[in-house]
Amino acid sequence: MTTTVGIIGGGQLARMTHQAAIALGVQVVALDEDPGAPAVVAGAAHLSGRPDRLDDLLALAARSDVVTVDHERTPAALLAALVERGHRVAPGPGAARLGQDKAAARTVLGARGVPVAPWALVGDPGAIARFGDGHGWPLVLKAPTGGYDGRGVWVADDLAAASAALARADGPLLVEPRLPFGHELAVVVVRSWSGEVHAYPPVETVQRDGQCHEVLLPAGVPVAVATQARQLAVRIAEAAELVGVMAVELFVVDDELLLNELAVRPHNSAHLTIEACATSQFENHLRAVLDLPLGATDPIVPAACMRNVLGAPDGSDPFVGLHRALAVPGVHVHRYGKDPRPRRKVGHVTATGADLAEARALAARAADALGPSPAAAA
Structure with a gap:
């Protein structure tokens, strides 16, 4: 059957x-x-x-x-x-709630010893002012539910900017200090109904205009930090009683890890596992929710880079240069079959290489090649 x-x-x-x-x-x-x-x-x-x-x-x-x-x-x-x-x-409602509600994730996981930055839910300018007085400016304000790709997030240098963000929001906002982080990591972890759990190697995410621009494997952090990140992701998966795949997004501040947020589903940061790891996040998600033995999460290449392909501001075809992109060695192009609205993720490019510099350069070449050629743009 x-x-x-x-x-x-x-x-x-x-x-x-x-x-x-x-x-x-x-x-x-x-x-x-x-x-x-x-x-x-x-x-x-x-x-x-x-x-x-x-x-x-x-x-x-x-x-x-x-x-x-x-x-x-x-x-x-x-x-x-x-x-x-x-x-x-799968995921069950308890795990799903931690991905849907940033305040709930900080409350539940913080109580279990997961490191989180100082935070509060604020519903009026006075509460924001008190938090800023206690923790310093600038602040980051986030919608506790919803929001993605930079939506629902505001950086405020002063009370006036923070109050303006609150006025635009639908309700209370989660406020945190703006952290001087050196790296932004994501660790995808998979856990089955039987409790088998594996974490993929941490990747480093590079943001542009509040949206993930590229993902790098390996992450540019010390081995000890990478090991701690994988261990922390496993702890969170077990605490959440996760079944399936979850992305744990982390900030690295002076080689210390702090929770940013969770995505309790397959995640953009692990698309490169299709080419770069022994088992992709998607296959392992299926294995987990069907309670099959999980596949290995080890890298099978020295390095990989994923670049998101976004819809252009003018609505033009973002894959017009597909032939040129596919001519770049070590590159794989994924199209999602979505209408190319501005800033919408419509695909991605993954490149593998002998080292991260090579993989990153190949991914950039392929992503640039996808756009209109100079002659076509003229």
Whole structure:
């Protein structure tokens, strides 16, 4: 009998999970309002519905051996409702809540000894002023729920800027000092129903305009810090009773680790595991939610670099130079089948190399080649 994994959402994460499922002989059905969603275009079965409507989620669960997620837009309470009705859901509602609510993650994990920066929930300028007086300026204010790719995040140098951010928000904001971090890391960790757990090597993420620009393997931190990051990710996965894949995003401040946030699903920072590691994050996510033995997470190349491909401001085809990009040695291009709206992630490029400098240079060459040629742009 064919095993079926139901995925809430049909975006690029569901698409790449479906591609990994083919090799395992696993059927994927994606719940999405869009019949042209990336996973569906790639061949996953489609169930039309909303991620925040219980009846639609129950319809997906009825067709699935296990239900998992492509995004954080299904409230943990609805995932709990599926579990209460006897359906298998991974990640479970407890782990999902830690990815959906930054304040909850800091409260729960901080109580378990996970290092977090000073923080508070603030709902008025007076609370912001008191926090700034106690911890110094500038401050970072974040929407505690929602927000991604720089959305829902404000940096404030003074009370006026912080108050303006609060006025634009839908409710209280999470406030932290702006940290003088040297590196931003992500560690993807995978855990099965049986409790088997493995962490991938830390990668370094490079941001541009609040959005991930490139991902580097290995990360440019001391071996001791990298080891601590993997150990911390495993601790968090076990504390959350995670089933599936989770990305643990960390700041490195003077060789000390601080939790930034969690993504309780496959993650952009681990797309390079498709080419760079023994088992991709997508295959391991499937193995975990189906309680199969997990695959090795070790690198199989000396170095790798992933560059995100974004929609251009003018809406032009971001893959017009595909032939030129594929001519770059050691490069793999992934297209998501999404309309190229400005700043929207529509694909990525991964390059492997003998060292990080080579991999990074190859990824940059390929990403630059994807755009219009000088003649076409003239």
